[in-house]
Amino acid sequence: MIQINPDLCKGCYICVEICPKSVYTVSSVTNKKDIKLPSPENENNCIHCHLCELECPDQAIYVEDKK
Amino acid sequence: MVEDNESTETDFITYEEKNPYIKYFRKDRLPTIFCSGCGIGITINSFLKGFESSGMDFNNLSLVSGIGCSSRIPGYLNCDSLHTSHGRALSFATGLKVGNPDLDVVVFTGDGDAAAIGGNHLIHAARRNINLTVICINNNIYGMTGGQISPTSPEGSLATTAPYGSIDTPFNLIDLVTAAGATFTGRWTTAHPLQLSNSIKNGLLNNGFSFIEVVSQCPTYYGRKNKLKTPVSMIKMFKESSINKRKVGTLSEKELLSKIVIGEFVNKKREEFSNKLENLSHKESGRNTIRKSAYIL
Numbered sequence: 001m002i003q004i005n006p007d008l009c010k011g012c013y014i015c016v017e018i019c020p021k022s023v024y025t026v027s028s029v030t031n032k033k034d035i036k037l038p039s040p041e042n043e044n045n046c047i048h049c050h051l052c053e054l055e056c057p058d059q060a061i062y063v064e065d066k067k
Numbered sequence: 068m069v070e071d072n073e074s075t076e077t078d079f080i081t082y083e084e085k086n087p088y089i090k091y092f093r094k095d096r097l098p099t100i101f102c103s104g105c106g107i108g109i110t111i112n113s114f115l116k117g118f119e120s121s122g123m124d125f126n127n128l129s130l131v132s133g134i135g136c137s138s139r140i141p142g143y144l145n146c147d148s149l150h151t152s153h154g155r156a157l158s159f160a161t162g163l164k165v166g167n168p169d170l171d172v173v174v175f176t177g178d179g180d181a182a183a184i185g186g187n188h189l190i191h192a193a194r195r196n197i198n199l200t201v202i203c204i205n206n207n208i209y210g211m212t213g214g215q216i217s218p219t220s221p222e223g224s225l226a227t228t229a230p231y232g233s234i235d236t237p238f239n240l241i242d243l244v245t246a247a248g249a250t251f252t253g254r255w256t257t258a259h260p261l262q263l264s265n266s267i268k269n270g271l272l273n274n275g276f277s278f279i280e281v282v283s284q285c286p287t288y289y290g291r292k293n294k295l296k297t298p299v300s301m302i303k304m305f306k307e308s309s310i311n312k313r314k315v316g317t318l319s320e321k322e323l324l325s326k327i328v329i330g331e332f333v334n335k336k337r338e339e340f341s342n343k344l345e346n347l348s349h350k351e352s353g354r355n356t357i358r359k360s361a362y363i364l
Contacts (some may be wrong), residue, residue: 003082003085005082005086007098008098010098010103010104011103012101012103012104012286012297012298012299013104013297013298013299014104014109014298014299014302016299016304017303018302019261021242023358024177035103038323047180050087051260051261052307053086053087053088053112053261054109054112054113054116054264055112055257055260056108056112057101057104057105057106057107057108057112057298058098058099058101058108059086059088059089059092059108059112061086062082062085062086064085
């Protein structure tokens, strides 16, 4: 499961660019700073490399490991 | 989908506890003051990942910083920290390390802080080979004060103080500290976070002066002036223009000017400064150096 924290996200969309499996897309949902949040649309493609967690400058992404 | 009883169990764990890096932060300071897409956040993550894999104790860590955007990092991490005067982070860190040789001291500094006003302190800390890990976040511009040219701005780059492009030759920080005598040097960009965290781990474990340069993006000032408006376009540029040091031999000097050479450059052994001082004290007076610390009485 991928979780994006709307309070921390600043909308730089590095996650959209960096993901090797193109999991993220820019959604129309906004947070209180009126920033369009990225959403893990293709979550089934996720290979749990945790690169988005590492590359997110605002620590706004959490990727749960496979059980 | 997860089962009902499972989901209620996970609801009790807050987001702060789940994210692998937020547990090291002072949570009341979040979100950070950095601009959207700033490379400093990526450097913090890479540092924490490298720190975790080095097996060091977070309670034994001290962070020192000077002035600049990058120097705000110690204020966000929940460990002992010193926010000192401009360019003098390394002087304070030298004092801290000599007074408390058991502490793990890490210095966060920017390109203006380390190369411009603190250039002298940088080369002398490297000359002494004192056991510090210096992480220099190089964004090629003075971001905090409004986008002036810094000593590492590439030739021809635009800034508030260089509307026709910079005419100066930039500093090569790795060559500078290597010549001064650093025992571990590495350069990576924010587009290489895994390699960077590995280098930070090696730097932390190295008993001597370790210098890691992180080529980082400043979309607000450097990017906007140089036709790289978004953080994504800057990350793409780093990926395209970086070249591993193994492949440098195939390129001419002119081609190398527009490239960022990445890799670990130096990893050697040399006697460390605080060890030398301890040996001298034993030889001349037969006892340890006097320590004044909150930890060791």
